[in-house]
Amino acid sequence: xxxxxxxxxxxxxxxxxxxxxxxxxxxxxxxxxxxxxxxxxxxxxxxxxxxxxxxxxxxxxxxxxxxxxxxxxxxxxxxxxxxxxxxxxxxxxxxxxxxxxxxxxxxxxxxxxxxxxxxxxxxxxxxxxxxxxxxxxxxxxxxxxxxxxxxxxxxxxxxxxxxxxxxxxxxxxxxxxxxxxxxxxxxxxxxxxxxxxxxxxxxxxxxxxxxxxxxxxxxxxx
Amino acid sequence: xxxxxxxxxxxxxxxxxxxxxxxxxxxxxxxxxxxxxxxxxxxxxxxxxxxxxxxxxxxxxxxxxxxxxxxxxxxxxxxxxxxxxxxxxxxxxxxxxxxxxxxxxxxxxxxxxxxxxxxxxxxxxxxxxxxxxxxxxxxxxxxxxxxxxxxxxxxxxxxxxxxxxxxxxxxxxxxxxxxxxxxxxxxxxxxxxxxxxxxxxxxxxxxxxxxxxxxxxxxxxxxxxxxxxxxxxxxxxxxxxxxxxxxxxxxxxxxxxxxxxxxxxxxxxxxxxxx
Numbered sequence: 001x002x003x004x005x006x007x008x009x010x011x012x013x014x015x016x017x018x019x020x021x022x023x024x025x026x027x028x029x030x031x032x033x034x035x036x037x038x039x040x041x042x043x044x045x046x047x048x049x050x051x052x053x054x055x056x057x058x059x060x061x062x063x064x065x066x067x068x069x070x071x072x073x074x075x076x077x078x079x080x081x082x083x084x085x086x087x088x089x090x091x092x093x094x095x096x097x098x099x100x101x102x103x104x105x106x107x108x109x110x111x112x113x114x115x116x117x118x119x120x121x122x123x124x125x126x127x128x129x130x131x132x133x134x135x136x137x138x139x140x141x142x143x144x145x146x147x148x149x150x151x152x153x154x155x156x157x158x159x160x161x162x163x164x165x166x167x168x169x170x171x172x173x174x175x176x177x178x179x180x181x182x183x184x185x186x187x188x189x190x191x192x193x194x195x196x197x198x199x200x201x202x203x204x205x206x207x208x209x210x211x212x213x214x215x216x217x218x219x220x221x222x
Numbered sequence: 223x224x225x226x227x228x229x230x231x232x233x234x235x236x237x238x239x240x241x242x243x244x245x246x247x248x249x250x251x252x253x254x255x256x257x258x259x260x261x262x263x264x265x266x267x268x269x270x271x272x273x274x275x276x277x278x279x280x281x282x283x284x285x286x287x288x289x290x291x292x293x294x295x296x297x298x299x300x301x302x303x304x305x306x307x308x309x310x311x312x313x314x315x316x317x318x319x320x321x322x323x324x325x326x327x328x329x330x331x332x333x334x335x336x337x338x339x340x341x342x343x344x345x346x347x348x349x350x351x352x353x354x355x356x357x358x359x360x361x362x363x364x365x366x367x368x369x370x371x372x373x374x375x376x377x378x379x380x381x382x383x384x385x386x387x388x389x390x391x392x393x394x395x396x397x398x399x400x401x402x403x404x405x406x407x408x409x410x411x412x413x414x415x416x417x418x419x420x421x422x423x424x425x426x427x428x429x430x431x432x433x434x435x436x437x438x439x440x441x442x443x444x445x446x447x448x449x450x451x452x453x454x455x456x457x458x459x460x461x462x463x464x465x466x467x468x469x470x471x472x473x474x475x476x477x478x479x480x481x482x483x484x485x486x487x488x489x490x491x492x493x494x495x496x497x
Contacts, residue, residue, distance in 0.1 A: 036366065096324055097331065100331075110328070114289040121289075125242070129238060132487075134235065154480065159260075160475065160477070163256065185435065192432070
């Protein structure tokens, strides 16, 4: 059992990992053919991963309903939402338009998903404004720098702010757009580049650990 | 005075919500028409890039945003599409975000109605179906796109379509534009832009715009449209004002409100502490 559960998956991971890595640096016909096959497989596996995720989601919410845990009523909406979108999708063969008219799926997307998703995201604006008033306290030099940078960016990024800057601080001959550009080009790039390099090094190390079998969490507990 | 300020600092947040709602509704119902004077340099770069492309060049647009980020990103997509069609470019539209399919349907519906009624599907533009694995698509686009996209979203074979004449992979295309509210643009740069020397540009939300500054500086991104302001800038450049421009007034007032609230709250806090 150890052979099937442990060594064969590790060997597959090692071989596929090395070959995929090598194919990035060896642009010949053989490596392209290999990548083409892998790309098709990845797409298929990703489709199945969606299904797996769906079953996992259903299982989790089914258990919540069965055990009547706190807020189990919300779990019902997972199934209701799923059926409301999937049944029309099956009936319309996944098409959102039938000629010039909307199918049930198209209607559900445009008038339910669109509105609900937009509403959820726009609610954030209200919380941000409320938090800005109630929680943004400039109690340290760092908070002061953060506020000053945010202030200039907010002013520089909207026409009303630009107008106000020109009216109030036009005499300084310092354009807010130039200041925003400097912020973008120097401190932001410096900070962001450091984060990106850290992420890249972390990604490479994790990938190598998986390829060489040091990191095995993807294989499960057994 | 002290009691009053303390009460004001602990004001019911629903009152702030109400104030913001009123502030947002007013300019949406009756736009103030504030002039958009300072256009972003990175928006101009993308505009000039498209402006400089020869007619019938192929532009690949990956529209990877969903309804949550629609107000910022949809106007960008429409403005760029309008510009590309005006320049007589061929456009391939695809998505790697399952939530974007309906928005692409909407664009597909609008192209023959008002974006570019003279353009013909299959000859001037094409809409490809959703694919679930972004990295596989991006890598494959650099080798042979027909191995991953053999049909369009309606199931018609794409290989013989006129829009794909002379196109095998991204090396035959002149520009790629990814409009997204996620990290998809980073992937496009890494897996397609850098690897296959494919010129990439992007459209992102205002909040993530700053994160792309390094790519702009190194030339890995040829242009960037950020948030609703970026959409308004692009609409100004193509001289066709739409949702980006009309939304910018509401955005201006909301931003101003945030500044006023932060400053007021901090002045009150200092007053209570030192006076």
